[in-house]
Amino acid sequence: MAILTTEAVLLRRREIRETSVLLTLCTRQAGKVTGLLKGVRGPRGTVDGYLEPFTVQTVVCYDRPRSDIDFITQCDLVEPFLALRRDLAKTAYASYFCELADHLVQPREPQPEFYELLVRALTALQESPVPSQIARLFEVHVLAAAGVLPAPGSLSLSPGAVLSLQQMIQAEGPAWGRLRLSKGVEEELAPLLQRLLTQHLEVRLKSLEFLHEVGVA
Numbered sequence: 001m002a003i004l005t006t007e008a009v010l011l012r013r014r015e016i017r018e019t020s021v022l023l024t025l026c027t028r029q030a031g032k033v034t035g036l037l038k039g040v041r042g043p044r045g046t047v048d049g050y051l052e053p054f055t056v057q058t059v060v061c062y063d064r065p066r067s068d069i070d071f072i073t074q075c076d077l078v079e080p081f082l083a084l085r086r087d088l089a090k091t092a093y094a095s096y097f098c099e100l101a102d103h104l105v106q107p108r109e110p111q112p113e114f115y116e117l118l119v120r121a122l123t124a125l126q127e128s129p130v131p132s133q134i135a136r137l138f139e140v141h142v143l144a145a146a147g148v149l150p151a152p153g154s155l156s157l158s159p160g161a162v163l164s165l166q167q168m169i170q171a172e173g174p175a176w177g178r179l180r181l182s183k184g185v186e187e188e189l190a191p192l193l194q195r196l197l198t199q200h201l202e203v204r205l206k207s208l209e210f211l212h213e214v215g216v217a
Helices: 088-104 112-127 131-146 159-170 183-201 206-213
Strands: 003-016 020-027 031-037 056-062 070-079
Touching: 003 031, 003 088, 003 112, 020 056, 020 088, 020 112, 031 056, 088 112, 088 131, 088 183, 088 206, 112 131, 131 159, 131 183, 159 183
Parallel strands: 031 070
Antiparallel strands: 003 020, 003 056, 020 031, 056 070
């Protein structure tokens, strides 16, 4: 069995039996990995509290070529993103980002650019006073990476929304924290970007439905 040591964002977890968890990870080096981690729950568990969605971990796992589920032997917390858990809107958006990653990243197919995009989005979300605008940036870059974002000038948008969309496409790194959208522009872009994503994925996004339910999408 090949051994993989990589940084990863924990997308989701599921309890298995009394002491084990099944983790789905977006890794830097190996795309999406699903692995079983034993002995972390119950009285003798030592790291269960750190194994929460949208944390960054360094993981060690053993690839099982004949199975979709690897063995994970070690998880070391790198970034807990604690501020995301203290704000309902940020928690909901972080869950949305992770659900998108779960659908977009393919098992065992390295997508380091998407991994970097996801970490950048979670970092910006933690620091931003306007989490919805970080979501718009993430949506734009996800659609652009997938090759399904139309040219801004071809869309039925106001001139201000077209200009903002062009700026969002070009925004990199620190620029994510500086970009500001007017309320009117965001109200134009949000339904458009979310419709493009759901059409591309052809699935219902439960986290997006929750964002609409709580009125922050």
